[in-house]
Amino acid sequence: MSETMVKRKVLLGSAITAIILSTAYIGGAYVSGKAAEKTLQKQHEWLSSLPYFIVKNREYQPGWFSSSEKTTLLLNPELYRFFIERADTELPKFEVTYTQRIQHGPLPLLSRFNLRPYKAVVESEFVFSAETQKFLGQFFGTQKPIHIENRIGFNDDGVILIKVPGFNYEEAISGVKAKWKGFDATLNYGGDFNSIKLIANAPGLSGEAKDKLAFAFNDFTFGFDHVRGKTGIMLGTTNASLASFNMQLSEGTPIQLKLENLKYAGDIAEKGEFINGNANINLAKLILDNQPYGPAELQASASHLHGPTLAKLADEFTALQKKQLKRDEFSAELVKLVKTHGMPLLTHDPLLAIKKFDIKLPDGSIRFTTEVGLKGFLPSDLDKPVEFVNKLHAKADFSVPRKVIETMVMWQARNMFGGPDSGVAADDLDYLAGQFVEGQINKLTDQNLIRSENGLLSAKASLEKGIFLLNDINVPLPWQEPVATQ
Numbered sequence: 001m002s003e004t005m006v007k008r009k010v011l012l013g014s015a016i017t018a019i020i021l022s023t024a025y026i027g028g029a030y031v032s033g034k035a036a037e038k039t040l041q042k043q044h045e046w047l048s049s050l051p052y053f054i055v056k057n058r059e060y061q062p063g064w065f066s067s068s069e070k071t072t073l074l075l076n077p078e079l080y081r082f083f084i085e086r087a088d089t090e091l092p093k094f095e096v097t098y099t100q101r102i103q104h105g106p107l108p109l110l111s112r113f114n115l116r117p118y119k120a121v122v123e124s125e126f127v128f129s130a131e132t133q134k135f136l137g138q139f140f141g142t143q144k145p146i147h148i149e150n151r152i153g154f155n156d157d158g159v160i161l162i163k164v165p166g167f168n169y170e171e172a173i174s175g176v177k178a179k180w181k182g183f184d185a186t187l188n189y190g191g192d193f194n195s196i197k198l199i200a201n202a203p204g205l206s207g208e209a210k211d212k213l214a215f216a217f218n219d220f221t222f223g224f225d226h227v228r229g230k231t232g233i234m235l236g237t238t239n240a241s242l243a244s245f246n247m248q249l250s251e252g253t254p255i256q257l258k259l260e261n262l263k264y265a266g267d268i269a270e271k272g273e274f275i276n277g278n279a280n281i282n283l284a285k286l287i288l289d290n291q292p293y294g295p296a297e298l299q300a301s302a303s304h305l306h307g308p309t310l311a312k313l314a315d316e317f318t319a320l321q322k323k324q325l326k327r328d329e330f331s332a333e334l335v336k337l338v339k340t341h342g343m344p345l346l347t348h349d350p351l352l353a354i355k356k357f358d359i360k361l362p363d364g365s366i367r368f369t370t371e372v373g374l375k376g377f378l379p380s381d382l383d384k385p386v387e388f389v390n391k392l393h394a395k396a397d398f399s400v401p402r403k404v405i406e407t408m409v410m411w412q413a414r415n416m417f418g419g420p421d422s423g424v425a426a427d428d429l430d431y432l433a434g435q436f437v438e439g440q441i442n443k444l445t446d447q448n449l450i451r452s453e454n455g456l457l458s459a460k461a462s463l464e465k466g467i468f469l470l471n472d473i474n475v476p477l478p479w480q481e482p483v484a485t486q
Helices: 003-049 130-140 307-322 327-341 343-347 379-383 385-390 402-417 426-446
Strands: 053-061 066-075 095-104 120-127 147-152 158-164 167-170 177-180 183-189 195-209 213-228 234-249 255-271 274-288 291-293 296-306 351-361 364-374 392-401 451-453 456-464 467-470
Touching: 003 053, 003 066, 003 095, 003 120, 130 167, 274 307, 291 351, 296 307, 296 343, 307 327, 307 343, 327 343, 343 379, 364 402, 379 385, 385 392, 392 402, 402 426, 402 456, 426 451
Parallel strands: none
Antiparallel strands: 053 066, 066 095, 095 120, 120 147, 147 158, 158 183, 167 177, 177 195, 183 195, 195 213, 213 234, 234 255, 255 274, 274 291, 274 296, 296 351, 351 364, 364 392, 392 456, 451 456, 456 467
16 A cells, blocks of 8 residues: 555544544534533522522523523612611612623633533623723723633533732822732532532732721631531531731721731531531730730530421521512511421520630630520410420520729710710719729629629529529529518
8 A cells, every 4th residue: 555545544534533523522512502501590590599689681592602691680679678778768779780601511611721621611791880880990990890700510510710800099189099909719519509619718908098097908718618418408617717907097086906817617517307506706816996805715506406497497588588578578577487487496405505705805804605495395385484484494604804894884984974075084984983883893792693703703693494593592583482471
């Protein structure tokens, strides 16, 4: 066989291979596009089910290699009705429109030299009004204020990448300055939205208004890792942290505030049909007008909550938020919802607790613990106050430096009766406030309502099976007092 024939066969084989691959890719793009349309419809239905938005309009234009979608969302007025609603005034409406360019698989990122296969890659672009765009342009210039990319796998699992660029803003006349270091977030999700994992970070924001205000925060991070449990509740962990926050207010009442290393950690777990949750908040240091506070720690928990009831309440509350109700109507429906579906939360022995509250102050530390729960509660107990109290379990324990109470009363006295126009000297106010605190503390300690020892005021109380103890002394409840005889 001649060399020419070999070359022809090679070329022919290559051409056939190229045709087969091209046909397969074209067919794959069509199939991926149809599958992506179904997936995006499912994601749209999930978005519509959220209580935050009302979908006003959605248009989907399918294509062979790419498709497009245009959606208009209305921010649910129920989210802000209670804050800004006024009688005989229509609520303002906040809308946002976005367009999505859907690049079909199997290799939608090929132009970026990314060979990872996806069902589709969706890029979202927000459409703002001319006035809003002009306002945003002052900060972002020609940059897009937000970029969102949704990469959808063939099993419908995916990842959403969110990016907000940084900017430097300055007004020469007013002296207003702002520096935003941007925002990045990555959201991994399961195709059925029964698993969601988010990692978000904002490196910092600083700003100032000349001779009035200066502020800055650094390194804010937020994330969660949630999976839907058997009862329908999303389970998992949530974390947030803020490295620092500084604020200096020069106008009016001058304030200097510094905060360092604020952290939050929460988790929700499932045990059988019950939900247990914990939340921890830690603060390394707070400096207010050069006075140091901290470290501070709060540990709270909620346990033995009936999971199916929580899931039902969440679904019903979301449906209620979707309704366009007036303030009074919403309140009435909310009460009705709790009465209709919330009772199992009380009949399954729930327990709420603040396991630890501890904050260090210049004059000592404040410590507090408490818990409250129900044991053996029946719906009929609501009509029997005595029986309800007998089912109630509660206890509390606290201690606070005596100096802190004195200082708080002095501050209140100065705000109420002091000032340059009051005609009362600050030293005289402090003396009177100190005498008042001294008298009240002595009266409470004489009655054993509080204890005073080594500069600390403390008390502990408990309620168990209708027996109320205060500082280990049995205090009869009103219906337990002996009936006076004539």
